[in-house]
Amino acid sequence: MVTPTAPHVYLQDIAGWDGKDVTLKGWLYNKRSSGKIRFVIVRDGTGLIQCVGSINDIGDEGLAAVDSLTQESSVIVEGTVKAEPRAPGGFELVLKKVVPVHVALGEFPISPKEHGTAFLMDNRHLWLRSKRQVAIMRIRHSIVKAIRDFFDERGFTLFDPPIFTNAACEGTSTLFETDYFGEPAYLSQSGQLYGECGAMALGKIYTFGPTFRAEKSKTRRHLTEFWMIEPEVAYAEMWDAAALAEDMICFVVRRVLDTRREELTAIERDPAILEKIQKPFPRICYTDAIEVLKKSGHEINWGDDIGGDEETTISNQYDRPVFLHHFPADLKAFYMKRDPNDPKLALGFDLLAPEGKGEVIGGGQREDDYDTLVARIQEHGLKVEDFEWFLDLRKYGTVPHAGFGLGLERTVAWLCGLPHVRETIPFPRMISRLKP
RNA sequence: UCCGGAGUAGCUCAGCGGUAGAGCGGGUGGCUGUUAACCACUAGGUCGGGGGUUCGAAUCCCUCCUCCGGAGCCA
Secondary structure, eight states, X not given: OOOOSSOBOOGGGGGGGTTSEEEEEEEEEEEEEETTEEEEEEEOSSOEEEEEEEHHHHHHHHHHHHHHOXXXXXXXXXXXXXXXXXXXTSEEEEEEEEEEEEOOSSOOSSOSSOOOHHHHHHTHHHHTTSHHHHHHHHHHHHHHHHHHHHHHHTXXXXXXXXXXXXXXXXXXXXXXXXXXXXXXXXXXSOSHHHHHHHHHHHSEEEEEEEEEOOOOOOSTTOOSEEEEEEEEEETOOHHHHHHXXXXXXXXXXXXXXXXXXXXXXXXXXXXHHHHTOOSOOOEEEHHHHHHHHHHTTXXXXXXXXXXXXXXXHHHTTOSSOEEEEOOBGGGSOTTBOEETTEEEEESEEEEEETTTTEEEEEEEEBOOOHHHHHHHHHHTTOOGGGGHHHHHHHHSSOOOEEEEXXXXXXXHHHHHTOSOGGXXXXXXXXTTBOXX
């Protein structure tokens, strides 16, 4: 490899180098030619640029070097940055030197034409190099960073729960079972119970890690492995947790709008829709929601679960997320506290994203009374001895506490305007997708 | 698990009883300003597997497999 003489620059910084000589290190995205001139589009992971190679500048040898490169061959180029209004991005590189690093061993499977989703998912490891996927990954990164900044700035401590667990958190969902030195162990489907321990130790914490659901769900909203953020706050009640969720969402949306305009444009997401995500979010209780749904023609009765279509009907009434709260206790997990004014109801809430994107947050206040919680565990057919450590939180200085869980991939899908969560994570795990 | 839909060239698809097709991608050649460049030529197929009907099946029937969308369940 020839040592470059001009400084190595990333394309995201190219605007500061107009008129100067630079070295770019990247991959060939596409190329065109006309007689003794070559047009080479190079990407370096931070952007794309068209490089122009004329026989007058790079000679027959340079042209041959360009011609040897195929799509996604790696290459180091040197040249002069030139402002060019016709070029996407506003700049071109006038080539002086072309150094192939590795000529791809075969035809790159993903051509710059249309492909089906199944094919692209089979080639996910290569699909990630495309402009659109790069933009989504950057937005995902910024959402993660914003969430962490939000909690860190408010004095929360990151508290990592285990992934191997000995029992179900919520009894209902299906768990992935593994062999743990001869004993069955399950991949965590929620860090919440452990988060509650953290809240009692540290006051306010958040967990942030992968969770696993072995449900055979085949929808655009489901992954078997997904990332969840679960804050838990001691001495907090249901509406405190809802207000926290509201502040967090607004903080994250603001951050994406402030730092990822370019990426939103790349994926054709209209920022005006996100600008509307402002406090306060509407709050509608389950009982009222049922009435709204009946009037909209849904066949639903009090006590029924609110399904995907029903969620869309409700969220379509607003241009921002909406809280659904006070569900029938029977629909919710054993650890959820009941409403003292109406024990049929649970002190829980869901946050429904607009545009039919569905539930992105579920949360509420936890049952904090020892005897009541023991009874709930038994009612749900769970073994009390599996939860002794969890019950200890109610034995030693129990306090009201509340929290919520945010599904990261659903949030990314919503903010990016994607119809399916599979593009929001580098390597999605779904019922029929374990590879790559 | 249930209900729909789809499997034909590397990719996206057309063909739906009578010789296997197109566009893109690949290869070769041409062109000094191309923008998913263009022009010419070219290679490339067990029509998802198995069974059946028929003189003849990619096409009709049965069966299995795989994938996609939705329901249930959930974030």
